[in-house]
Amino acid sequence: MSTLRATNFQHASATNPAIVLATDGSATANVSAINGGPLAGFRNAIINGNFDIWQRGTSFTGNEYGADRWVNVRTGTTCTMARISWALGAAPGENGAFSCRLTVGSVAGAGNASNLSQRIEGVSTFAGQQVTISFWAKADASKPIAVDLQQFFGSGGSPSATVDGIGATKFTISTTWTKYTVTATIPSVSGKTLGSDGNDRITLRIWFDAGSNFNSSTNTLGQQSGTFDISQVQLEPGPVATPFERRPIGTELALCQRYYFRNNNSNLSRTRNYAAGSADVFFFYAWPVTLRATPTVTAAGDINDGASFTTWDINIPSKENLLLAKSNISTLQFVDLNEVTASAEL
Amino acid sequence: MYQLTSGDTILRLEDNAYIPQAPGNRDFRLYLDWLEEGNTPLPAAPPPPPAPDYLAFWDALMVSTVYASIREQSFVSLPMNTLATEFIALIGDAKAGRANEAAIQASMDAILATGTFTEEQLVELGAALAAGNLDGIYTL
Numbered sequence: 001m002s003t004l005r006a007t008n009f010q011h012a013s014a015t016n017p018a019i020v021l022a023t024d025g026s027a028t029a030n031v032s033a034i035n036g037g038p039l040a041g042f043r044n045a046i047i048n049g050n051f052d053i054w055q056r057g058t059s060f061t062g063n064e065y066g067a068d069r070w071v072n073v074r075t076g077t078t079c080t081m082a083r084i085s086w087a088l089g090a091a092p093g094e095n096g097a098f099s100c101r102l103t104v105g106s107v108a109g110a111g112n113a114s115n116l117s118q119r120i121e122g123v124s125t126f127a128g129q130q131v132t133i134s135f136w137a138k139a140d141a142s143k144p145i146a147v148d149l150q151q152f153f154g155s156g157g158s159p160s161a162t163v164d165g166i167g168a169t170k171f172t173i174s175t176t177w178t179k180y181t182v183t184a185t186i187p188s189v190s191g192k193t194l195g196s197d198g199n200d201r202i203t204l205r206i207w208f209d210a211g212s213n214f215n216s217s218t219n220t221l222g223q224q225s226g227t228f229d230i231s232q233v234q235l236e237p238g239p240v241a242t243p244f245e246r247r248p249i250g251t252e253l254a255l256c257q258r259y260y261f262r263n264n265n266s267n268l269s270r271t272r273n274y275a276a277g278s279a280d281v282f283f284f285y286a287w288p289v290t291l292r293a294t295p296t297v298t299a300a301g302d303i304n305d306g307a308s309f310t311t312w313d314i315n316i317p318s319k320e321n322l323l324l325a326k327s328n329i330s331t332l333q334f335v336d337l338n339e340v341t342a343s344a345e346l
Numbered sequence: 347m348y349q350l351t352s353g354d355t356i357l358r359l360e361d362n363a364y365i366p367q368a369p370g371n372r373d374f375r376l377y378l379d380w381l382e383e384g385n386t387p388l389p390a391a392p393p394p395p396p397a398p399d400y401l402a403f404w405d406a407l408m409v410s411t412v413y414a415s416i417r418e419q420s421f422v423s424l425p426m427n428t429l430a431t432e433f434i435a436l437i438g439d440a441k442a443g444r445a446n447e448a449a450i451q452a453s454m455d456a457i458l459a460t461g462t463f464t465e466e467q468l469v470e471l472g473a474a475l476a477a478g479n480l481d482g483i484y485t486l
Contacts, residue, residue: 156369197369276441278397278479293370298363310362313394315355317366328397332443343363345372
């Protein structure tokens with residue numbers, strides 16, 4: 001038995017050591033995978049990075065949330081976000097079922113732009129750390145895109161200024177599915193001030209079209225139209241892109257539902273007025289998970305299977321549940337609750 | 347465009363979404379931005395008119411002198427007795443949530459045309475209708 005004494009272990013062609021040995025007997029290792037899989041659960045800070053969950057629908061043209069947790073950010077320029085379905089085994093990357101397509105129609109203007117964003121709760125996320133962004137992508141022709149991160153310290157009070165262009169990188173993607181990787185170092189938040197509204201975050205942005213106002217965030221991407229496909233987005237700590245982390249679909253859905261929830265299965269609940277005389281009819285609806293913030297709520301119902309209505313006489317949302325009431329329901333009339341949505345997005 | 351509500355939420359009219367006045371809510375911050383641009387929300391809608399309450403109407407009618415008069419006239423008049431029986435049946439259906447407004451109006455008109463009632467009794471009948479929120483539905 002002997003002891004091999006060394007300081008680092010490094011491949012002959014590598015620029016950095018794979019294993020750094022410390023004097024206290026510990027080691028730091030850049031491990032890309034364990035048995036070809038992720039290093040550990042929940043490495044990926046991106047939710048719905050595989051675009052499996054689309055509670056709101058499957059096609060969006062506005063400056064709005066589309067696929068769960070993903071925002072179709074566009075100003076001036078047009079952009080349609082749509083779900084693309086894949087046959088078994090045909091998806092890009094590591095056995096996905098869906099990808100996200102952005103069809104961009106550039107409109108010239110310094111302030112015009114289009115990007116795919118995910119807002120990640122908590123500006124302290126990965127603060128002061130090196131991170132790696134990885135995703136699969138292709139375009140309708142060989143075209144440049146850009147990636148950056150943003151630190152937003154929140155609204156309300158006197159928060160520190162937003163930091164844009166973290167790790168801003170421009171690179172060209174091809175017409176075939178390819179995995180791209182960008183490494184960045186997120187600044188420390190030490191000494192910074194949070195806003196009072198509790199909405200601080202970091203944002204991952206994948207840029208397709210950017211007027212000159214966004215040069216610093218996009219490494220001067222410029223403006224262009226095109227069709228861009230994105231799949232299996234991952235943001236993780238460390239300098240290495242590990243295999244895409246596949247979480248159980250129920251877990252991924254629950255993560256999404258912290259920010260947005262929809263149940264439109266019709267006849268969610270029915271309440272009949274058995275009182276003698278008219279009365280208010282109440283519904284109590286508990287969200288499947290506690291929401292990030294008190295949500296914006298929509299709810300659809302009908303009286304005696306009549307025309308659908310979406311306004312209520314009492315509508316009290318909380319992070320945990322919703323109280324609804326419809327007034328002046330006559331004896332033996334019933335009210336159906338057919339759909340509810342709750343949005344607590346950043 | 348937004349509208350205030352009688353509660354603590356704000357109604358976004360484009361999709362009838364109820365926005366809580368919570369600082370962490372993204373839509374509430376957009377609403378505040380909209381206010382800062384100089385916009386003003388619509389005032390809260392007036393509460394909906396009260397629903398018909400046939401039980402309250404019946405309770406008020408039972409203790410009125412007009413009910414006593416109909417009852418007394420029914421003892422001596424077969425037509426009044428028939429009309430009163432029909433009226434009681436119609437109000438019974440209405441109390442169960444199946445109001446036939448045209449038939450009730452016609453029945454009430456027939457009773458008033460067949461019987462004899464004082465001005466005070468008609469006022470009491472009107473008050474009973476009002477007690478059941480029916481004064482906007484039926485006329486005397």
